[in-house]
Amino acid sequence: MRMKNLFRKGAVLERMAEGMTLQLERDLIDEKDGLSAQESQRLAPSLFEIGGYNEEMVEATGYSNYSYWRCTFQAFWKNRVARFFLLSLAALLLFTLVQPYLPNQMGPAEIFNFEDGTVKRNLAPNSEYWFGTNAVGQDLWARIWSGTRTSLFMALIVACSDCVIGIFIGVLWGYVRKLDGVLTEAYNIIDNIPRTIILILISYIMRPGMVTMIISMCCVGWLGMARFIRNQIVMIRDRDYNLASRCLGTSTARIMNRNLLPYLVSVIMLQISLAIPSVISDEVFLTYCGLGMPKAIASLGNLVEEGRKVMMSPKLQYQLIFPALVVTFITVAFYMIGNAFADASDPKNHV
Amino acid sequence: MLKYILQRFLRALLSLFIIVTTIFCLLRLMPIEGYLGPNWEKMSKEVIAAKLAAKGLDKPVPAQLFDFYKALFNGDLGKSWIYRENYPITKIIMPKMAVSARLGAMAMALSLLLGIPLGASMARSKGKWPDRMGTAFVVLIQAAPSAIYFLFIQMYATSGTGIPMLYNARAPISWILPIISLALPSIASYGMWMRRYMVDAINQDYVKLARAKGIPERSIMMRHVFRNAFVPMVQLVPSSLLYTIMGSLYVESIYSIPGMGGLLIDVIQRQDNTMVQALVLIFSGVGILGLFLGDVMMALVDPRINLQRKEESR
Secondary structure, eight states: OHHHHHHHHHHHHHHHHHHHHHHHHHHHHHHHHTOOHHHHHTSOGGGGSOOOOOHHHHHOOOOOOOOHHHHHHHHHHHOHHHHHHHHHHHHHHHHHHHGGGSTTOOOTTOOOBOTTSOBOOSOOSOSSSTTOBOTTSOBHHHHHHHHHHHHHHHHHHHHHHHHHHHHHHHHHHHHOHHHHHHHHHHHHHHHHSOHHHHHHHHHHHSOSSHHHHHHHHHHHHHHHHHHHHHHHHHHHTTSHHHHHHHHTTOOHHHIIIIIITGGGHHHHHHHHHHHHHHHHHHHHHHHHTTOSSOTTSOOHHHHHHHHHHTTTSGGGTHHHHHHHHHHHHHHHHHHHHHHHHHHHTOGGGOO | OHHHHHHHHHHHHHHHHHHHHHHHHHHTTSOTHHHHOTTGGGSOHHHHHHHHHHTTTTSOHHHHHHHHHHHHHTTOOOBOSSTTTTOBHHHHHHHHHHHHHHHHHHHHHHHHHHHHHHHHHHHHTTTSHHHHHHHHHHHHHHHSOHHHHHHHHHHHHHTTTOOOSSOOTTOGGGGHHHHHHHHHHHHHHHHHHHHHHHHHHHTSHHHHHHHHTTOOHHHIIIIIIIHHHHHHHHHHHHHHHHHGGGOOHHHHHHTTOOSSTTHHHHHHHTTOHHHHHHHHHHHHHHHHHHHHHHHHHHHHHOTTOOOSOOTTOO
C-alpha cells in the first residue's frame, strides 16, 4: 500500500517537473536567441517532446578519457619552437646515420694528397671539401658527421644510464631514511675519487676508445643526477599528502611512483634534456685535459679541441666554427625541447 | 639536530678514511716507470732501487699506508715528489688555494647577484620579451663550448680597454676578466634553474589564493614564490662556494693564474703520489662538508624539511 502511494506520488512529481522544464526550455530559447513568442511557437514540436525514461542513460557514468602523458605531448606539440627543434634534431640524427651511404662521401680517417704527393693540408672550404680539410689533410665534412654520430651515440647511452641509475638511486636516497646514511657516504666516496685516476687506470687495462669512455662516464655520471633528485625528494617527502599516504599504509614503492615522481616531472625533464649536452661538453673537457678519445676517432670533443688550437689564425677558424656550430645546435635544441616539455608537463596547463 | 650533526660528522670521518685509503691503493697500481722520470730505461737496477726506496716505495703497501697515516696524524701532509721536489705540500697548495678561492668567491658572489634576479625576472614575465632575451642568453652560454668563448672574451675585451691579457695579483683590474669568465656559466645556470622553480611555484594553488586575497604581486613573489623556489638552490650554494678552492682549469690556464685549476690532473699524470693524496684528502673533505652544509641550509630555509629519522618511521 505504502509502496503504491509512493509510486503514485513519484509519478505526479515527475509529470509536474516535466511540465516545468518544458516551459523553462521555451523561456530559455526565447531569451537566448531573441525569438518572439510567435516565432518560438513555430519551432518543431518534436523538439519539446519528452525523451522518456531510459535506464541505461540514467545509469551511465561520465568519464573523461584524460591521459596525463597524452595531454603533455599535446601541449608540447603546440609549442612551435620546440616542435621545430625536435624535428630538426631528428633530421640531424637521421642524416648522421645516412651520410656514410650517400654517394661521393669521403672516409673520416682518410688522408688526401695532391697529385704531386703533398698533403692537402688546411684547405679552406671549397667545392670538393665542403668544410675544408684539417691540419692532417682529412676531410672535415666527413669528420664532422662521423664525430657527431660518435658523440651523439655516446651521449645517448651515457645520458640514458645517468637518468635511469640517477633517478632510481636519487629517489631511494631522498625517501628511504634507512638508506640515507649509506647512500650519502657512497656518494661522498665515489664523488671524491678523482675521475682522472679512474680514467688513467682504465686506459691501462683497456684500449682507449669509445667503450672505455662510455664505461668511465657511466661510472660517475649518475652522481649529479642522483644528488639533484635526492634534494628534490628531501624537499617534498614530508609534505602533508605524503604524510597522509604513509599514515594510510601506502607502500614505499607506490609513494615513490605515484606521489613523488609525478610531482617532479618538470624539473626531471629539464635535467634530462641537459644530460646529453653535458656529456658532450664533458667529452670536450676531457679531450682538453688530454684524457679524451684517441685522435684517430673523430668525435665532437676531438674536433673542437683541434679547432681551438688553430683558432688564433683567422684563416683556419673554419676548423673551429663548424664543429662548434654542431655542438651549439645540439645543446640549444635539447634545452628548448626540455624547457617546453617541462612547461607542458604541468597538468594545470592542460586543457 | 645536534645528534644528527654528530652522526654525520662521524660518518664523514669514515668516508674520508675509505676515500684516502682507496686512492692510496689505486696509486700503487700505477706503473713504476712513472716514478723514475725521463731516461729510466738507461738506469741501472741499483739506481732504480735507490730511487724507489727514497720514496718509500720498496716497502709493502700496508706499511706504506701506516707510515702515511702516522705522518697525517702529526699534521704532516708530506713533501712533493715530482711537482716541486722535496718541497712541503702545504706550502705549495696554500698560496694557490688562496688565489683560486679569492677569484672564485668573487665570481660566485657576482653570479648569485646577477643569476637569481635574472631567473626571477624571467619567470615573472614568462613568454614575454624579458623572458625570451634571458632564455637566449642562457641558451647561448650553455651551448657554446666554454673553452672557446673564454678565449673570445680574452681576445676582444682586452683590445682597446686597457685591461691586461694576463692575471697580475697586484693589479685588481686584471682580475675582472677571469671573474667574468668564471661567473658567466653559473649566471646562466642559476638563471635557468631559478626560472624553472619559480615558474613551477607560480602555478601552485597557494599563489592563486594569495592573488585572490588581493595580496600585492610584489609580496606574492617574495613571500610565496621566491621563498619556495629558493630552497633547492640553497643546497648547492655551500658546495659551490667551497669548491672554488679547486679553481678552474680553462680560466686559470688562459690568464696564467697561479691557482689550483688542473693541479690534481697534472700531479696524477706525473704520478706525484704525495701531492695526489693530499689534494684528494682536502677536496673530499671540502666536498663532504659542502653536501652536509647544503643539507643543513636547506632544513634552515624550509622548516618543513626534516632530516632526522624518527623512530618507527620510513
